[in-house]
Amino acid sequence: MNMGTFSLSKADVARKCVAILGIRGSGKSNTSKVMIEEAIKEGLPVTVIDPDAEYVDLVNSMGGDIVTGSDDASLRSEVHHRKAISSVIDMSEWNQESFSFLYKYLTNIWEMSKDRRTDRMIVVEEAHEFIPQGKVSGISEIITRLALRGRKRGIGIILISQRSAKVNKDVLTQSEIYMLHKVVHPADLKVYKEILPWKPKEVDSVVPSLEVGEALFYKEGKTEKVKIRQSTYNTLQFSQFREDATNMI
Numbered sequence: 001m002n003m004g005t006f007s008l009s010k011a012d013v014a015r016k017c018v019a020i021l022g023i024r025g026s027g028k029s030n031t032s033k034v035m036i037e038e039a040i041k042e043g044l045p046v047t048v049i050d051p052d053a054e055y056v057d058l059v060n061s062m063g064g065d066i067v068t069g070s071d072d073a074s075l076r077s078e079v080h081h082r083k084a085i086s087s088v089i090d091m092s093e094w095n096q097e098s099f100s101f102l103y104k105y106l107t108n109i110w111e112m113s114k115d116r117r118t119d120r121m122i123v124v125e126e127a128h129e130f131i132p133q134g135k136v137s138g139i140s141e142i143i144t145r146l147a148l149r150g151r152k153r154g155i156g157i158i159l160i161s162q163r164s165a166k167v168n169k170d171v172l173t174q175s176e177i178y179m180l181h182k183v184v185h186p187a188d189l190k191v192y193k194e195i196l197p198w199k200p201k202e203v204d205s206v207v208p209s210l211e212v213g214e215a216l217f218y219k220e221g222k223t224e225k226v227k228i229r230q231s232t233y234n235t236l237q238f239s240q241f242r243e244d245a246t247n248m249i
């Protein structure tokens, strides 16, 4: 999996918990898009919980299925699971139906993966909204279960959040891979200090000066400063836009 200045293997991420953290605009979504692109290419299906419908075009263009609150959760999750199809749960309506759909879909994936294991990464954008620290809901419970007990059933998780201090600690601290983009707030720097085997001073001096697309990649006790490549989809979109603009002139 070509991530930019570093690479990952499918085995590095399948059935693992990955956390992508950083302030707004630091490059988290791009990092997760690159990971998703590479996972799908390697035959590892993903399900993205997408509050802003920002993964719809990417996953759609790679052969995935887009579902919303008005779809049949049992049917869609069954087909996606059986045929190893990637999906985006478009939560942008942010209404009761979307939440009911999400709960049923994830619960079904959990149930079905007991007898029929197929590897899948569940991507949780704005993770602090779905698994907040100190608050419990049906959705937070099922995501927590998938994150903490999904490994044996083939399930891995990618958590993305701009508010690391607000994400359920039990889940966040179970992550095996961290992609730590820029943060500046002391509460978020504190979370990084708990994750990284660095002196607090070092975290304070390095992390706030990370540039867009740069991150500290932490895995198995080792930390490396990396630059993530641009998602092909972003680049394609951009070149398509340029082409369209040129044709208009």
Ligand SMILES: Nc1ncnc2c1ncn2[C@@H]1O[C@H](COP(=O)(O)OP(=O)(O)OP(=O)(O)O)[C@@H](O)[C@H]1O
Pocket (backbone or CB within 6 Å): 022, 023, 024, 025, 026, 027, 028, 029, 030, 031, 162, 212, 213, 214, 227, 228, 229, 230, 234
């Ligand atoms: N690795 C990268 N190389 C070059 N540009 C990048 C990279 N990562 C992100 N960018 C650019 O930076 C901008 C913000 O990126 P992105 O949306 O991924 O940030 P974010 O942290 O997810 O922000 P938000 O929390 O607002 O969703 C985008 O225009 C994106 O194209």
